[in-house]
Each structure stands twice: as structure tokens, then as C-alpha cells.
Amino acid sequence: MVRLQLRNDVSPALNFALPLAAVAFTLVLCSSLIRIAGASVVDAYGVMLSAAFGDTYAITETLVRATPMIFTGLAVAVAFRAKFWNIGAEGQLLSGAVLSCMVGAIDMPGGIAIALMFVAGFAGGAVTALIPAVLRLKFKVDDVVSSLLLNSVVLYGVMALIEGPWKDSLSGYPISPPIQDSANFPVFIEGTRLHLGVLAAFLAAPVVWFVIARTVLGFKIRATGENPEASRFGGIDTRRVIFTTALLSGGLAGLAGVCQVGGVHYQVMAEISPGYGYSGIVIAMLARLNPLGVVPAAIFLSAVMVGADAMSRATGVPAFIGQVVQGVALISMLVALLFTQYRVQFRKVAA
Amino acid sequence: MATPLVEMVGITKRFGPLLANDHVNLSIRPGEIVGLLGENGAGKTTLMNILFGTYAADEGTIRVEGKAVRIHNSAEALAAGIGMVHQHFLLAPRLTVMENLLVGMPRQGLALDVAGARRKLDDIAREFGLKLDPEQRVSSLAVGEQQRLEIIKALFRGARVLILDEPTAVLAPPDVEGLFTALRAIAARSLGIVFISHKLNEVRALTSRCVILRHGRVSGEIADPRSASTRDIAELMCGHEIKPTIRPPVIKGAELLSFSHVSTASHPGTALKDVSLAVRGGEILGLAGVSGNGQKALADVVSGMLRPVSGTVSIDGQEVHDFTPAEVQRLGLGRVPEDRLASGLVSSMTLAESMALPRIAEAPFSHRDLLSRRGIADFAQKQIREFDIRCSGPNARTGTLSGGNLQKALLARELAFDPKAVIVAQPTRGLDIAATRFVHEKFLALRAAGRAVLVISEDLDELMALSDRIAVIYEGRIVGVLVAEEATVSRIGLLMSGAFEKAA
């Protein structure tokens, strides 16, 4: 009989090894899918690697794709640290996208526009995240279900906008008016899409890490998540902490939307987020809620997605393998985490 | 003599280093009501949990009606005719009486046999005088009725032996009479009953025989509880008189911690009823009482975790207004909670962080919202040295420390900021002798420095050694305060058990 017994020590080596083990397991499992599709595993993964990292353009594409996911990964990591189960990053991203698009469409100097877009996007996401937070604090509503359901509400709201007042009157296409050209994020490398948002994401990760690891607020967030009872006993206002966490988390997810509007699409359409909010959950778990770990985890997922597209064109393996990787990675990471909490014991059953 | 319904022979159970049951023998004969007495931690509940299948004994055998059996879970216990009424009822409040009775019954057909169940219920009502409306929702039952349901549940499943764990802890006096009548009726039908309790007068009134556990061992058996002296019983429970430690005389100062007519709303656990208590500087006041008589509420009120509905609490003359942990801390109260890892320290954080938690927003732990890692580490290092905390360093994961070292850390955390008054609950639970001595020395040092110390403990030896005065709490009230010279184990034991013959 297998028993799980609470463990009380974790070697740092284990911390590192677990996500790698989960990723390795995922890739191995998914290789079977490649074989089922009739392609050679080596070829397929080879294409994936070169499409993601093969040349400068490939790397920039991977980074561009990773950017919104770094932000949603950060958003989820911060929230989960406080045990605020923010499954609503998807909706918060959309809110951020919409608000930043509105601001970006106003005629003003580029620099100011971009700065305001960031502010507006952060605010949009933050306010959206407040709803499940307030519902939890005031009405004891489960934050998972409420943030999940809110995603759909926000999505419908966005659709109503782009099919209604924002509809392109010329083509009748459900898409928002674009932001001003001056508000388009500058691109760093000629011929690529490597835009300002990528830099913002790479800057955000260490900043968020700093807040969590080195500030009083970060301490309170961690303490609240680890042991709310002891935190309250120690004088920490856990309700306020949850509130602040929601604002921070939602804001970060909103920034993901800002990047997509300002750096990639320059306008809002219904498909602006192919599930980046949910990918954020996978990324946060792989990173073990460490903001610095979010970056490599996001790049991993992005590489998989970019690579999967190329893989499908080259080998006929459907690109959806990328989504399978996400699901398997998340589940294997959950199982792997068990090994940090519990020691597996094999006991003989008494006769 | 009739074959015992149940015989437990040589039962031994360890939880890690703790020996909860040490070769315990217990038998229950038909028609008997056996009292199982002992202080908290004596091993009574563990023993019965083994009988009911919740735990597995490491050694020993259980015989039911002469045949050796192995009981792995509650289903098997019930099948063997053993039923248990737990201290915290195991009922589903939103379901009806009938549903709570029928759940888990083996060998039922496709549909619930409601008619058959009703018949059975009528039989039980007739035989034992226990009646309930089957269609009533459990949430609308009074506490006494819920307990009746628990008993009916056991009888419904054909129990021949009924275990009751501190059944009167939740009952008001009139309900207690009803319970006793029912139990007598059950015993009259040749069933056997095990009655776990710490209340001597009840045990005297009800049981035909008593078995007393102390530190996991049977310390004595009393064949005729009605005629045994309470002093003898108390001594068997709590141990022999202990000479108090030499406490140097200290001049008492002003009241540094006081409660005045404090009452709390009903609370999971017993609520406080008009409690007035004061601890002066240079004094250690011990609070004795069996767990569950209001200590938690009292500790919570002082700690700023629970607001009383009436009365005032003052720390060094300043009245507590908001009842928040931050406020009482600011007023100069040091607090060491009972649950070290649940309410005190965060097991997944480093020791240094755990120790910095209550004052994280102040120097030396932070400066303007930025954590000062140096400050946090230095503080921890200093306390580790001064309090001899055994660990791998300030960065050790809090959860890796042993109980004794956790306690030292909690103490250090508070004492480093020179509190005027300190409240500690169960300070040496699970600690070895060296750690216990260390902690006691710290309390005596506080006392010598003119501080006030309130020690809540279930360990009478400890209280007798430390306290200048001992107060006893029972069912949310302070039922007596004894000065050290007058405090004897038997007097305290009596007050703790609700027998007020010799109250101070």
C-alpha cells in the first residue's frame, strides 16, 4: 500500500529538478503523439527547436509570443502565492487590451500614448481582478469559480464592443479601430516583431520578484498564502493583502493585453488571446510560483507553440500538440509537486 | 461471570517517539458502564480509537465475545458490534435523522429501506427510551438531541458495546440527566458502555467501575467509584504531590494584565462567562483546567483574535479597544500560542522570517517597506544564540525544527521586545526535560524582572512549579484562585472536575 506522509524538508536541488522532470516527462509523453501522427520524433522536435531558436527571427518570434505569457504567468504566480486563485487572467488580459486600445486611439504624442496605454491596461486588469477578490472577501464566494465565470462575461463584453460600437463600419468586420500609428510600440530589430513589450516583460519579472522577495508587501503576501492563521496572529491584515494581491495580479495580466495591442495587433479582436490567461497558470506552476522562473517557463511554452506551428507545416503533425504539451505539463507538475510535500512510503498491509 | 463483550489485552501504540498507550488492558462486560478516566494526553481517546478502528495498535490483541479480531476501519468495528459517540459529532447537519442513520449501512437493497428503518427506530425507542423524529433535519436538533442521535446510530447498527468520548462536555446539566437515564437503560439491556470523562462527580454517579490512565498506562482501577474518595481518584489521574520549585520571593507590582467581567459569544469551544482575572508584575499566574473549558477563548481574547461581547481587558493599565493582534502587541503584550505551527510560526518559511513576522514592518526587520535581510538574519542569529535554538541556522526551514526549538523560537520572538506581560498556552507540550527547564527558567526570569506572566497549561506539575497563584477555569468560568501555599493537586483537581466541595 502506498502512503503519503508529510515531508518537512525540501532540498533546493529538488526544487530545480522537479519542473525539469515534469517537462522531460511531458516531452517524452508527447513524442508518442508525434509517432502516432506518423512522423519521426527526432525530425519533429528538430523542426520545433529550429523554428523556435534556429535563427534571429525565430528567437524574436519566440520572445514575442512569450511576452504576454510572461505577464500572465507573473499575474498567476503572484496571486497563487497568496492563495488567491486567479483563474481570470484571461479576462483581465482582455480588459487591459480594451482599455489600452481606447487610450492608444487618442491622438497624442507617441511616448505619452504608450505610457498611458500601460497605465490604462494595468488599471483595466486590476479592476477586473477586484471583482472575484471582493466576492471572496465580502461574500465568501469561491474565487476560482467566480474568476472563471468572469472570463466569459468579459469576453462577451469585448465581443459586444467590437461587434457594436467598435465595428469597422467599412468592412463590417468585428474588430476595433486601431491605435494611432505613433502609439505602435517601437521595434528593436529591423525586420522582426521584437517590440517594446518584450523588454517590459523581461523587466517586469525581476521587478515582481523583488517585490515578492524583498519588500514588506511581498512578505505579507507570502505569509498570507503559506499560513493565514499565523499571519493574522502576527498582526498581518490578510484581507488587505488579498485585495492588494488581486490588484497587482490583475494589473499584470492587463499588461499582457497591452503588449498584444501595442506590439502585435495594434487593435482588438475576439481572438486576441488564444488562451494566454490559462497558459499563465501552467507557467506559474512550472515556475513554482517564482517570478524569475516564469521567464524560462514562458519561453518554453512559447517555443512549443511556435515550434508546433512549424512542425505541423513541415511534418504534418497537427499544431495542437502544443496545447497537449500545456495540459500534460501542468498535470505532471502537479504530481511532481506532491514529492515536495509528501514522502512516498510503501508499507506492507497488516495481514 | 459472563464472557466480556470486549477485551483489549496489552494494547500498545506509538506515535513517533510518543508512547500513547503502554500495554493497556481493558475489558467490558455485559451490563457494565466502565469509566475511563485520565488527564488530556493520558491515552484514553487513542485507546478507544484503536477499538473503533481509526488507529491500528502496534501490539496487543482485541477480543470480541471471546474471539480475537482485527479491526481495520470503522466498518469492521461496527460489524463487530462496537459503536462510538465521538466528542465532536459526526453528523451531516443538512440531512435528516433517517439519512444520518442509514448512511454506510451494509447489505441494503436498491432503495433505502425506510420502512424497515422506522420499525427499528420504534424498537429502539421502546427498548431504550430514545426517540427522535426521523424526518427532522439534524441542523434543527438541539445539542442534546444530536447526541441522542449519535447513540441511536450506534444502537441502530447493532452495537453491543458503546463508547462515549467526553459526552457531557457539550451538554447542559438537564441534558446530562437525560443522557444518564438512557445509558442506564442501555446497560440494563446487557450492552456494555465505556464512558470517557474527566468529570469525577459524573463518573461517580454513573459508572460501575473505573479505569484510570496516566501517561499511557493504567495507573489504577476503582471497583466501586461511588465509595472511593475524590482525592484518591484525583491522585491516580494527576499523580502524586510534587514539591514546588523554589521561587524566590518577588515584590509584586501593579496589575499588568487584567480581565474584568469578560464574556464572549458562543464560540466553537466553550465561551467565557464573566471572567475576571488579574496578573501583577513580578507574578506568574497559572490557569489550570481540562482542555475545552474556555482556555482557547481566553487566550484568543488576550491575543486580540476574539472580541468579547462584554467586559474589558487592560494591559499595563491601557484598555484594549480594537482587539487586534497589532494593538495588543503595541500595548506591550507578548504572546506564545498553543499551536506552534498552526498559529505561531510558518513552517514553510525560514526560521528568520517566521521570527520576524509579527513586526515585519518595523525596524530592524525592514526599512520603509524594504525588507532588511541583514536585520532579519541578525535578529534570528542573536536569538538562536541566546536561546540555544538547535537548527541549521537562520535559514533553516521552520518546519524542520523540533517542538522544543520551535517553542524557544516563539519565546525569543516575543521576549526580545521586552513585553510587559506575557501569555503562553501549553508552553511545554511535547518538550523534553531540558527544553522544559529552559522555558521555565525564562518565565522565572521574567517574573524576577517584574513582568507579568499568564501560563495556561494542562500540566498540573508545571503550574504547581511555576505559579504564584493558580486559577482554575471550568465551563468558561473561573471557579477558584488558589495561592501557591494552598494549591494542592487534589484541590486543583477537584476544581478542574467541577466538584466544588473545597473551592477556595
Added chain:
Amino acid sequence: MNAVLEQIFQVGFLAAIIRIATPLTLATLGEMISERSGVLNLGIEGIMLISAMTGFMGAYYSDNLWVGVLTAAVTGAAFAALHATLTVFLGVSQHVCGIGITLLCTGLAYFFFRLSFTDSSHPATVQSFETIPIPGLASIPVLGPALFNQFGLTYLTALLVPVMAFMLYRTPWGLNLRMAGENPRAADAAGVNVMATRFMAVTLGGALMGIAGAFLTMAQFNTFTFGVISGRGWIAIALVVFGRWDPWRCAGAALLFACVDALQLRLQAAGVSHIPYEAFLALPFVFTIAAMALMSRDAAAPPALLRPFRKEER
């Protein structure tokens, strides 16, 4: 307003309500039974999708629609069983695991479908279910064709509601299941195997979710498309709360939602409404969030929901 009334009193409209309500009811009942035992299954959206896909493939390759339905049920049960193994036996976070299952199932569904049917310009179809008129009843004016000329699966679903109510409230199996969700410690002390009970409940729920998916690809439509579920799983989560975890109320909630859905489809087609149709789509979500806040949710939800049950040896 006239236009609205015109729409409502059409036979086709009533029939549409029933049709739309069928997969919703199945999915809601499936989630309900899982949650009643104490396990939240957020994998529902993905499970419905992959079961819709495998069911479709089963029907397509075997030329038999009921084989498809069976395949869908088995698929749903299998992935739900995976969720149950992880959450009930291993005790991982129910929330996160459910999201993982949805991601996994969605990816697998699209992957295998694309592999099998590479020609997207000529989508594969099956001969979808035909409606089965009940002789006699089907000729009642107005109600007859609406209620009694429906798919076999719809009749089965309608039967399922009272059956499920009976099983939940009047059988030992159902009582033990409810107890696992009310107070697992009490259930355990009474001799119920809480983990096995929860596992069974989640798996059975998954089978129902699978059949819901099958209905969409084989009755309501005749093919599998990527958007075939489009949020119905999340709606079911909402409807369970709305239906207060009771089979009859859940079915009622599904019907109510189906009414609104059918109405907004028709109003859209008639080009009538000034209110964007998305408002209607968002309505159940908004309602549910509000309901959760106002209806003391604690009173209705199974108390042990989301709490893993572990037998602790101290």
C-alpha cells in the same frame, strides 16, 4: 415587442428550447453528481470536447450513432477518472488539476481530429440522429411536436432527471455519495469508503458529460467543429450553482438558460434586438455570480466540496 412574442409562440421555438437544453442538462447533471460527492471538476469543458470528438469518430467509422454515443461516454468517464485519481487519491489541487485536464483534453481533441480528418474544406459528417415522434402524443397541437418529437437522447435525458433524483435521494448509493460531500469524516466513521465513492461519482459524471458532447456532434449538429462546445462546460458549472446541486433544479436551470439562448438566437435572426446578443450570452454567468454572492452559497453547496479527504494517522 410584437416581434418577440411572434417568435415565442412558434412550435419550432419550443422544440429548439428542448433541443438546446438536452446537452446542457446532461453536462450539468454530470458536474452536479461530481460536486455532490465533494469534487469540483473543472475539466468539464475539455471532457465534453474530447468526448464529442471521439463520439463523432466512433459514429463515423462504425456507421452507428449509438456506438458513437457509447464511445463518448467511455471517453468522458476515462478523463474524469484521471481527474479523480489525481484529486481524490493523490489529493492535488482540484482547481488547477481541472484546468490541466481541460487543456489536455482540448489539445488532444483537436490534435486527433486534425490527424484523422485533414480535409477541412469538406468536413466529415455523419447521418445525424433523427427525431423520434411518439405516436399519439406527437399530434397534440403546439406542445406535441415540441415535446414529443425529439431525439432519443433527449427522451433519455428527460428520464435521467427523475432517475438521478431517485438514485441520489432514495438509494443507499446516493446517500453515501451525498454524505461524502456533506461530512466525509462522518461517512468514513459510518463505514463508507469515501475515496471510492468520490471516484465513482466523478467518473459517472464524466460519462454524462461525454454523452452531452455526443449529442452536440450527432444530434444537434452532424459534425465535429472546433467550437462545438464553446463554453457550455463553464455554463454547466454555473448552472449547478443555480440549480443548487439538485437534479430537478439543475434541469430547470438548464431549461431556463435554453429559453434565453433560443430566444436570443431567434431575435438575432430576426434582426430585432437593440441589445447586443452577447448580453444574453453573458446573462447566466452574471446571474450565477450574483446568485453565489447573495444566496448564502454556503447553505446550498456541499460542505465538503473542494476539501480532499485524507485519513490522517496522527
